[in-house]
Amino acid sequence: MALKKIQTPLTDESVLDLKAGDRVELSGTIFTARDAAHQRLIETIRKGEDLPFELNGSIIYYSGSSPAAPGKVIGACGPTTSYRMDEMTLPLLELGLKGMIGKGERSQEVINAMQTHKAVYFAAIGGAGALIARAVKKNDVIAYDDLGAEAIRKLEVEGFKAIVVIDAHGNNLYETEPSKYKTTT
Amino acid sequence: MREVHVDDVIQKISQMCIDCNYNIGRDIKEALVKAEISEVSPIGKSIIGDLLLNSQIAGDQQMPICQDTGMVVVFVEIGQEVHIVGGLLEDAIQRGIREGYEKGYLRKSVVSDPLIRKNSKDNTPGVVYYDIVEGGKLKISLAAKGFGSENMSKLKMLKPSDGIEGVEAFVLSVVEEAGPNPCPPIVVGVGIGGTVDKAAQIAKKALFRNIDESSPIPYVADLETRLLEKINQLGIGPQGLGGVNTALGVNIELFPTHIAGLPVVVNINCHASRHAVAYL
Numbered sequence A: 001m002a003l004k005k006i007q008t009p010l011t012d013e014s015v016l017d018l019k020a021g022d023r024v025e026l027s028g029t030i031f032t033a034r035d036a037a038h039q040r041l042i043e044t045i046r047k048g049e050d051l052p053f054e055l056n057g058s059i060i061y062y063s064g065s066s067p068a069a070p071g072k073v074i075g076a077c078g079p080t081t082s083y084r085m086d087e088m089t090l091p092l093l094e095l096g097l098k099g100m101i102g103k104g105e106r107s108q109e110v111i112n113a114m115q116t117h118k119a120v121y122f123a124a125i126g127g128a129g130a131l132i133a134r135a136v137k138k139n140d141v142i143a144y145d146d147l148g149a150e151a152i153r154k155l156e157v158e159g160f161k162a163i164v165v166i167d168a169h170g171n172n173l174y175e176t177e178p179s180k181y182k183t184t185t
Numbered sequence B: 001m002r003e004v005h006v007d008d009v010i011q012k013i014s015q016m017c018i019d020c021n022y023n024i025g026r027d028i029k030e031a032l033v034k035a036e037i038s039e040v041s042p043i044g045k046s047i048i049g050d051l052l053l054n055s056q057i058a059g060d061q062q063m064p065i066c067q068d069t070g071m072v073v074v075f076v077e078i079g080q081e082v083h084i085v086g087g088l089l090e091d092a093i094q095r096g097i098r099e100g101y102e103k104g105y106l107r108k109s110v111v112s113d114p115l116i117r118k119n120s121k122d123n124t125p126g127v128v129y130y131d132i133v134e135g136g137k138l139k140i141s142l143a144a145k146g147f148g149s150e151n152m153s154k155l156k157m158l159k160p161s162d163g164i165e166g167v168e169a170f171v172l173s174v175v176e177e178a179g180p181n182p183c184p185p186i187v188v189g190v191g192i193g194g195t196v197d198k199a200a201q202i203a204k205k206a207l208f209r210n211i212d213e214s215s216p217i218p219y220v221a222d223l224e225t226r227l228l229e230k231i232n233q234l235g236i237g238p239q240g241l242g243g244v245n246t247a248l249g250v251n252i253e254l255f256p257t258h259i260a261g262l263p264v265v266v267n268i269n270c271h272a273s274r275h276a277v278a279y280l
């Protein structure tokens, strides 16, 4: 299991170099978006309007942080469960989304599209929001402020720890790992 | 008659919302420490280590353990001798939630209408259950329930003949299907009996019990132990990335039921199992 340092934005080459099981430390810019923000992004694409950030090469983090206390950059900011975004992810991958950070499994459609469009899915530790917050250096709401916890935030991160759980070659840790420890039939 | 002023209720509820979100329960912490030792998967072991570090940071910096600071669920036991003064108890509880979530920089995760989905911006309303009991005390049990795990919960109306084996098989299937989504290691609350609503309510109540306390009914305590073992043989492991620590505890509550039925609800909670008890 290699530790790889990754700088955003991602390219096809950097994505293809990542293998399920790799631990990474991400640095650069990532964008948070969860359920309601995805609905708006899809709506924007359908209407042919401009998206609030450059999707090509970007990483979306499925997360809705808790409010920053005074003097803090951000509150707790761990991942939310990804499957709820599955259907809305396909159009984003077509437009060049290269990375997603969340927790939990993805649909076969998403996994296939990740191979076609060369994208990678990272897991951050669900429930480790206070720990993850230490990697966030800057935090700005850039769209959909009215959605409260679900607004899109631009985060500048340094050494954001994650695990490659599904790579662009179709390897999936959620498929391969649990069976190694299963002791019932 | 003993008087309890609503101001005390507001203050207590607000404090409980903040405390349980910042400070991991003693029972959960002890279980995580044991799990870190027993975990055989290298990724799993490091994940549990990170969860312990996370709870340490949250406690030290007084910030939430997890950004999903939950929807609040409150069980209130009102002694018959208690007289609430100064306003309505329900209003006081909701106001306590509002103040706690604001003051504690907790996330507001509640939408006022499940279909129109507009955020209420103050995390109210919470779900409140009332019981009238004997005595002159007001007991408040409060939980901040995260929805990654709530979403993985399930109900099944078993046949009476399905029995304990049927219950076991159902619980295992729910945990297996949930996989990585509820942020394992999880806590599993099981409600058996009653009606559809009662089974769900007691499954929730089961999650308020510390995981190192067994059911007082011996055969149910055995079932809790057995289910915990079987769940941990599923291999799901921390965050669903493989391992022998899928659950930290299983708590079961029972209620009498109808001759024709065996309702079972499995309510899943994550390791960020946030609950607190107070007396007024």
Ligand code: SF4
Residues within 6 Å of the ligand: A078, A079, A080, A126, A127, A128, B066, B067, B068, B069, B145, B146, B147, B148, B149, B181, B182, B183, B269, B270, B271, B272
């Ligand atoms: S399931 Fe629990 S630990 Fe995971 S994100 Fe939700 S509240 Fe946090």
